[in-house]
Amino acid sequence: MKKMAVLLMAAFMMSATVPVFAAEMTKEEKDQCLLASKNCATEVDTLQKKIKKLNAEIKKGKKVYSADEIKKLQQKLDEANALLDDILKGGGN
């Protein structure tokens, strides 16, 4: 019985640490990553998308986030805006 418990615990711990594999598609689904470069596991947000997401989360306000968390999100939004400005700004010939 104890052996079983240990194995179950190990299995549970492993399953909790591999969420990426858990979300994989089933055989019948189309691979949208190969087909249309969408939903790829390694997909990274563009700055514009990051800014959009951060704005949406900040809008949720104190119903969802604590004051400190909102401050942190705001700081990340400021950073993303500054990076975008830096990338787009002219000069430097």
Next chain:
Amino acid sequence: MKKKVLAVSAACALTAATAVPALALENEFHGMFRVFGTISNYNDGGSGQILPTDTGAYSTGVLKYNGVDPKTKSFVEQRARLMYIAKANDDLKLVTHFEIDSRWGDTSYANGRNGGGAVGADTVNFETKNVYLDFNIPSTPMNFKVGIQPIVDSYKGIFINADAAAALATAKLGDGSVLVGFSRLDDADTFTLGSATATRVASTPGKAKRDLYIVDGKYNITKDVKVGASYYLLNVDQTAAAAYDYMLHTVGVNAEVKLAPLTLDGFLLYQSGRSNGADKIDLNGWAANLTAKGKLGPGTLKASFLYASGEQNGTRDDSTYRGITNETSTANGEHSFYESDMMIMFRNKMNITGDRAIVYNVKNVIGGFVGYNANITPKAFANVNAGFVATDKSNDDFGTGRVNGGGHKSNYLGTEINGEVGYKVFDNLTASLQGAYVFLGDYYKDTVGTAANPDDPRNPYVGRIMLNYAF
């Protein structure tokens, strides 16, 4: 029992091995790509100031423009910027930023920046803009940025808006923040302006340099009222025998007030210093700005005013406002006033290598600017701007005087009108058409031609088509 211990140990080891993504490095890539097709009688694809009174003499790489008979130029230039951020965690990251510029047809198989656009390409043209470490001290409000990084002042860039080697420390305290920083702008024998080669202290780091010290405070009085104050100390330690050895103290205050539907912001900057050497020139410049923005219909209406002091004669005292300049290239300005949204009178924020302007360095200028930005549909946008620009003092900062004598007829430099229509092909890809025309003012009356047959320079214009992808 032994087997159970082994099983538990194996499970724990496996768990630990697979459950450490928090320690992994997050690789973040961003960047942009911009292509400009330009047709102009003014912009020649280079950078720096071009004056309508230039006569076409090709000197120090700048004066290709001929104000009497400007040739129509057409060229295509492109810029790519790639940013890689190695993020260890929320509190520690290395930021690197690179740039590749080319004008189509310029050079190939070459070693050097701003090239590789000619047939064959294959050019070593990779520029490093930024390499710096950005980190927070855990459990404190302190952030540090150390390395070659972008520095923008709190004055819309008219003092410094450039990449520079610096160490900046910022403390966030409640509704305010204080930034303290040091930047070494240039060092040793790199100077090309202001000092003769013979008087330089060559190859002795720290002996002939320009250092910038920054103290900048910001405070949010309420959500809608923000104020700030700054002190910048520019230590120009170039040579003890010349006018290029001085400490320039710049103090400023700035504020932003939201009075729905209007947003008002502005600043005041004052500079003071005295050069060493025999002349002991007193430096006293100042600059001011006020801008109002508000929603109107489908867009935003903006009105802005800028003043930067000038000097009439330049002896003994000099009241020219001065932003940070570059002393290792002829391009000079390491500051800007992009808020003007001008394309010819001032540097334009979208400019890449073809970065020309009449008022390239912000000094000796009074300008009024109005503009309207509209989102016509979620995808289409348009904007129009007008700028009315004059000199503060009637000197030759923006062109030589009348060819038949008497200096300039007036201080009025000209009126620029420009516009842009664009379309967002995707969220991060924009295509647009831009055009600008300057009606030169009486500052340029009779400033070209000959004394017997004085003439006015032709009015500058520029048209551009742009593709801009940012990610």
